[in-house]
Amino acid sequence: MKYISTRGNAPALSFEEAMLAGLARDGGLYVPKNVSERRHDEIAALPGMSYEEVAYWLMRPFIGESFSAEELRTIIERAYAGFGHAARAPLVQLGPNHFLLELFHGPTLAFKDFAMQLIGQMFQTALAKRGERITIVGATSGDTGSAAIEAFRGLDNVDVFILFPHGRVSEVQRRQMTTPTESNVHALAVDGDFDDCQARLKDMFNHFEFRDAVGLAGVNSINWARVLAQVVYYFTAASSLGAPLRPVSFTVPTGNFGDIFAGYIARKLGLPIEKLVIATNQNDILHRTLETGSYTKAEVTPSISPSMDIQVSSNFERVLFDAYGRDGAVVAEQMADLASGGFTISQGAIDFLRAEFASGTASEDETRATIKAIWETTGQVICPHTAVGVKVAGEHLGATPMITLATAHPAKFPDAVREASGQDVPLPPRMADLFDRDERVTRVPNDLAAIEALIRERTGR
Numbered sequence: 504m505k506y507i508s509t510r511g512n513a514p515a516l517s518f519e520e521a522m523l524a525g526l527a528r529d530g531g532l533y534v535p536k537n538v539s540e541r542r543h544d545e546i547a548a549l550p551g552m553s554y555e556e557v558a559y560w561l562m563r564p565f566i567g568e569s570f571s572a573e574e575l576r577t578i579i580e581r582a583y584a585g586f587g588h589a590a591r592a593p594l595v596q597l598g599p600n601h602f603l604l605e606l607f608h609g610p611t612l613a614f615k616d617f618a619m620q621l622i623g624q625m626f627q628t629a630l631a632k633r634g635e636r637i638t639i640v641g642a643t644s645g646d647t648g649s650a651a652i653e654a655f656r657g658l659d660n661v662d663v664f665i666l667f668p669h670g671r672v673s674e675v676q677r678r679q680m681t682t683p684t685e686s687n688v689h690a691l692a693v694d695g696d697f698d699d700c701q702a703r704l705k706d707m708f709n710h711f712e713f714r715d716a717v718g719l720a721g722v723n724s725i726n727w728a729r730v731l732a733q734v735v736y737y738f739t740a741a742s743s744l745g746a747p748l749r750p751v752s753f754t755v756p757t758g759n760f761g762d763i764f765a766g767y768i769a770r771k772l773g774l775p776i777e778k779l780v781i782a783t784n785q786n787d788i789l790h791r792t793l794e795t796g797s798y799t800k801a802e803v804t805p806s807i808s809p810s811m812d813i814q815v816s817s818n819f820e821r822v823l824f825d826a827y828g829r830d831g832a833v834v835a836e837q838m839a840d841l842a843s844g845g846f847t848i849s850q851g852a853i854d855f856l857r858a859e860f861a862s863g864t865a866s867e868d869e870t871r872a873t874i875k876a877i878w879e880t881t882g883q884v885i886c887p888h889t890a891v892g893v894k895v896a897g898e899h900l901g902a903t904p905m906i907t908l909a910t911a912h913p914a915k916f917p918d919a920v921r922e923a924s925g926q927d928v929p930l931p932p933r934m935a936d937l938f939d940r941d942e943r944v945t946r947v948p949n950d951l952a953a954i955e956a957l958i959r960e961r962t963g964r
């Protein structure tokens with residue numbers, strides 16, 4: 504399997520090369536050259552399999568020669584061994600025909616662990632064989648950062664730098680990033696919003712002298728391996744509700760478009776997904792884009808679902824590539840227009856997107872009201888991101904079972920959850936002393952040269 508860039512001007516790479524490269528050298532994102540449907544009888548056999556077995560079945564063809572069969576099995580076993588639920592991603596019923604897919608049983612209590620624990624193992628295996636040392640730089644609005652730190656802390660051949668927007672993540676999220684004591688972990692609080700953090704990260708990838716000098720690698724969902732790992736739970740969830748004989752729908756709380764793009768890939772692989780619903784908070788660029796056909800940036804407005812406070816939604820580029828018939832030159836042009844505020848999507852491309860996705864948005868009041876209503880009617884406490892999904896899913900319920908992705912544990916957002924529902928949700932015992940641990944963080948300006956200088960100084964490269 505080869506991977507090609509969405510901007511059509513970078514060499515095609517193997518899975519391992521694309522994973523280690525992160526962003527393509529033409530600024531685009533890697534996608535598989537072909538995605539073909541899996542056999543109906545293979546999908547029908549999934550309900551009898553463990554999460555790990557489904558992961559192996561799903562990922563093997565995408566990985567090619569990059570890892571042997573035995574290596575891949577070991578990587579998958581190790582990745583999910585530390586999860587706090589035997590099913591890894593259990594489904595719970597929320598109401599008639601509405602289910603929550605709990606994706607927060609991993610070590611950092613958010614869906615990011617599904618991919619990050621896996622690629623942590625993949626990077627270690629690949630780097631050990633190559634004898635290389637890398638510098639991972641990640642941008643986070645809260646959850647990617649802690650998941651990346653958890654997956655890579657203490658490794659000899661990796662330094663991890665995480666850029667997060669100063670003052671715009673929850674206290675639990677911040678402490679998850681600032682309290683690890685391993686010397687290869689560096690939490691950087693940027694004077695800016697998440698879009699600034701992600702833009703500086705992409706600037707670093709496009710600054711080849713820096714990129715090559717520090718051995719830059721990326722673990723955001725710009726990295727195809729992240730997306731691939733997230734496709735697995737669409738299959739386990741849908742098959743446990745009767746797929747492929749019975750279609751299902753999904754609603755996905757969305758920011759950087761990685762998680763829902765994984766759902767789009769699941770559908771391309773033959774999973775019968777009737778509706779794939781984008782749920783946004785008040786930073787609703789994706790919902791507006793589907794409604795108006797114009798992708799126009801606005802200021803990021805802080806919300807009670809901070810991990811979704813994003814306007815420049817990285818993986819949207821991947822689906823645009825398909826919407827434009829895989830014409831990398833058109834995607835490159837549109838992405839260049841984004842620098843000056845936005846772009847208008849052609850009629851053919853917007854028709855494609857509207858056929859693939861539905862969308863909706865939740866205001867702050869609607870998010871709080873949903874947390875409260877779910878607590879009062881079901882006794883379950885949900886996180887604000889999940890609540891955005893549940894609110895939007897409510898507008899798309901029908902005869903087909905709807906699965907809303909529960910993307911984080913409510914204990915990561917105690918203030919918002921308490922305000923909305925009156926409930927205090929404790930952190931798991933292993934994190935109970937999080938608020939007593941010392942923090943280690945460096946405040947940095949939203950300035951490429953300053954951030955690069957700090958990384959070079961700390962890595963000595």
Ligand SMILES: Cc1ncc(COP(=O)(O)O)c(C=O)c1O
Binds near residue numbers: 614646762811910
């Ligand atoms: C808790 C939570 N929910 C939803 C999202 C949105 O996911 P994505 O960026 O893949 O669209 C994020 C951040 O990625 C998150 O941390």
Ligand SMILES: N[C@@H](CCOP(=O)(O)O)C(=O)O
Binds near residue numbers: 644722759
């Ligand atoms: N919501 C994310 C933003 C980064 O997303 P990613 O999936 O591209 O890593 C976060 O929590 O950091």
